[in-house]
Amino acid sequence: MRNNIGRVLLALLFLWTMAGNCLGAVDYDHLFRQSSDLMAQGDLDGALNLLKQVPTPAPGEDAGAFVSSRMQAARIHASQKAPDKAIADCQEVLALFPDNSEARNFVAALREQAKPAWHTVLSDTIRFLPSLAKGALTTLLLVLCTMLVSPLGGLLVALGRISTLRPISGLCWLIIWFFRGTPLLLQLFFIYYGLPSLGITMSPLSAAVLGLGLNYSAYLGEIIRGAIQSIDHGQMEAAKAIGMSYGQAMRRIIIPQTYKRLMPPIGNEFIALIKDTALVSTIAMVELMRAADQLFNTYFNITALALAAVIYLLLTTIFTFIFEKIEYRAGIYEHR
Amino acid sequence: MSIANQPLLELKNITKRFKDLTAVNGVNLTVASGEKLVIIGPSGSGKSTLLRSINMLEEIEEGTINFEGREVGYILRNGKRHPDRPQAISALRAEIGMVFQHFHLFPHMTVLGNVMEGPVTVQRKTANEARSIAINILEKVGLSDKRDVFPATLSGGQKQRVAIARALAMRPKLMLFDEPTSALDPELVGEVFDTIHTLADEGMTMIIVTHHMGFARELADRVIFMESGSFLAQGTPEELFSIAHDNERIRGFLNRLL
Numbered sequence A: 001m002r003n004n005i006g007r008v009l010l011a012l013l014f015l016w017t018m019a020g021n022c023l024g025a026v027d028y029d030h031l032f033r034q035s036s037d038l039m040a041q042g043d044l045d046g047a048l049n050l051l052k053q054v055p056t057p058a059p060g061e062d063a064g065a066f067v068s069s070r071m072q073a074a075r076i077h078a079s080q081k082a083p084d085k086a087i088a089d090c091q092e093v094l095a096l097f098p099d100n101s102e103a104r105n106f107v108a109a110l111r112e113q114a115k116p117a118w119h120t121v122l123s124d125t126i127r128f129l130p131s132l133a134k135g136a137l138t139t140l141l142l143v144l145c146t147m148l149v150s151p152l153g154g155l156l157v158a159l160g161r162i163s164t165l166r167p168i169s170g171l172c173w174l175i176i177w178f179f180r181g182t183p184l185l186l187q188l189f190f191i192y193y194g195l196p197s198l199g200i201t202m203s204p205l206s207a208a209v210l211g212l213g214l215n216y217s218a219y220l221g222e223i224i225r226g227a228i229q230s231i232d233h234g235q236m237e238a239a240k241a242i243g244m245s246y247g248q249a250m251r252r253i254i255i256p257q258t259y260k261r262l263m264p265p266i267g268n269e270f271i272a273l274i275k276d277t278a279l280v281s282t283i284a285m286v287e288l289m290r291a292a293d294q295l296f297n298t299y300f301n302i303t304a305l306a307l308a309a310v311i312y313l314l315l316t317t318i319f320t321f322i323f324e325k326i327e328y329r330a331g332i333y334e335h336r
Numbered sequence B: 001m002s003i004a005n006q007p008l009l010e011l012k013n014i015t016k017r018f019k020d021l022t023a024v025n026g027v028n029l030t031v032a033s034g035e036k037l038v039i040i041g042p043s044g045s046g047k048s049t050l051l052r053s054i055n056m057l058e059e060i061e062e063g064t065i066n067f068e069g070r071e072v073g074y075i076l077r078n079g080k081r082h083p084d085r086p087q088a089i090s091a092l093r094a095e096i097g098m099v100f101q102h103f104h105l106f107p108h109m110t111v112l113g114n115v116m117e118g119p120v121t122v123q124r125k126t127a128n129e130a131r132s133i134a135i136n137i138l139e140k141v142g143l144s145d146k147r148d149v150f151p152a153t154l155s156g157g158q159k160q161r162v163a164i165a166r167a168l169a170m171r172p173k174l175m176l177f178d179e180p181t182s183a184l185d186p187e188l189v190g191e192v193f194d195t196i197h198t199l200a201d202e203g204m205t206m207i208i209v210t211h212h213m214g215f216a217r218e219l220a221d222r223v224i225f226m227e228s229g230s231f232l233a234q235g236t237p238e239e240l241f242s243i244a245h246d247n248e249r250i251r252g253f254l255n256r257l258l
C-alpha cells in the first residue's frame, strides 16, 4: 500500500518536474532532475540534499523553483513520517508567501494527522454533544411521559381484565390482544399517519406518547394482572371480612402488596421502553437515535453512534439503579 | 345478654353447593346473644363453608340468614334470590368479626396498622381515634410491645392474636373463629386460647370451629357435631360426650382427636 502511494507520488513528481522543464524554469532543472533520479533509486536523503540546494530567492526574484523544491521536500519528509520536518519545509515557503494555500493546507493536514486519536474523538464529541443532548432530552421526555401514563393505563386494563363484568373484561382483553400482538412501529404509524385521515391529527410528541403509552399499558396490564392474582386470596377475604368494599380492598390491601413483585418486570419493561423510543424517530421526532443518525449521515463519523450508545447505556443504568432502590423500599416489610 | 328473647343469629335451611357437591345441607341454627358455640366434625364436613356463609364469603343457594332479627345478605328480585347490594354486605361483615386459620394479616402494614385498618377505612374514624382503639385492643391481647413491627417478624401465636385484635377493633357483635389454632405449633396454642377465653368472659358471642376438645369443653355453651354438611348432634359439652358414647361415628371422631 505504502509502496503504491510512493510510486504514485514519484510519478506525479516526475510529471511535475518535466512540466517545470517545459515551461523553461531557469537554473534548477538539473537539480530537480537529479533529485528525481535519486528518489527513483530510493535515495530520499540524497534527493532532499539536492532540493535544499535551491536557495531562498531575493525579493523580486522568481520564487517558483524555491517553492517547488521546499514543497517537494515537505512531501518527502511526510512520506518518511517526519511531520515536524515537513512542516518546517512548508514554513520556509510561508515565511515568504504567507498566503500560499498549498503550504498552508499541507501544514494543516500534517497537524491534524499529528494529533492523538483521543483528541479527534474529544473534538468530535464536543461537536456532536449539543445535538445529541437535545435528542437525549426528547428521549427522556418520552420515557418519563410513558412511565407516567402506562402504569395507570396498565392498572386500568388489569382491573378490567379481572372484572366479573363480561363487557369490561372482554374489552380489556381486546386492547391487550391488539397492542401486544402488533408491532409498536405499526401502531405509531397508524396513530401518526393513519388517524389524520379520520380527522384526528396530533403533534409527533402526542402521537409518540399515545403510541408508547398504549403499547406499554398493554404489557404492564398483563404484568399487573398477574401480580394482583398472585396475592394470596386470603388477603381479599380478610379485607372483606372486616367490611371493606372490593375497591377499598384493592386500593388498601391488594395493590400495595404487588409493588415489590411488580418492580422487577416493570423495570425490565421500562428498560425496553428507553430503547423502544428509538422507533419514534420514524414519525418525525428527533430523539437520541435520530439525532445520532443525522450526525452520522452528515459527517460519516462513527463517534456520533458510539456517543448515542453511551447515552442510552447511561439512561438504562440510571433507571436500573432507581428501580432497584424502589424495589427494595417496596418490599421493606418483608425483611425480618 | 341484651335482648334475651331475640337470638343474635338465626340460620334457616342453609344450603351451599359446589357444583354437584353439597357442602352445607339444610342447616338450621340459632345463636343467642353471648352464646359460645363450638362446631366440630371431620375434615370436609362443611364447617368452614357454614362459617363463611354467615358473613357472605360464600353465596348460599338456599336458606335465610337473620342477624339481630333482620333478614340479611340476599334480596328477592323478580322472584329470584340475589346477593344484597355490596354496601349492605360490607355493613353486615363489619359487624361480624372473622378469624382465619392462616391469620391473613396484611403484611405491608405494621401490627398497629393492621388493627387500625378497619376503623379507618371502613368506619371512617380519624387516625387518632383509630389509634387509641387499636392501642387498647393490642394491650388486651398482650401485644403492646409489637405495635410497630411488621407481621413477618411475629410468631404464629402473636400473628393470630393480632388477627383477633384486627377483628375486635371493629367492635363486632359476633365473632367467627375458623380453626384459629390449627396452623400453630402446639406450644403457641395456649396463648391464642387464653385470648379467646378473655373475650368469652367479656360476653362476646362466638362460633368457633376447632379440633381441640379440651378447649371446647372448657369454653362452649353448646357443641355441634357436623358431618357431610349437616348437624349430626348437638348439646352441652357433657351432653355431646354422652351422645358420643352411643354414637359410633362421633365416638370414632373424638377418639381420633384424643
Ligand SMILES: Nc1ncnc2c1ncn2[C@@H]1O[C@H](COP(=O)(O)OP(=O)(O)OP(=O)(O)O)[C@@H](O)[C@H]1O
Residues within 6 Å of the ligand: B018, B021, B023, B041, B042, B043, B044, B045, B046, B047, B048, B049, B050
Ligand atoms: N371453593 C370450593 N370449591 C369447591 N369445593 C369446595 C370449596 N370449598 C369447599 N369445598 C368443598 O366443600 C366441602 C366442605 O368444605 P369445608 O372447607 O367447609 O370443610 P371443613 O369442615 O371446613 O373441613 P376442614 O376441617 O378440613 O377445614 C369439602 O368437600 C370441600 O372440598
Ligand SMILES: [Mg+2]
Residues within 6 Å of the ligand: B047, B048, B049, B178, B179
Ligand atoms: Mg375448614
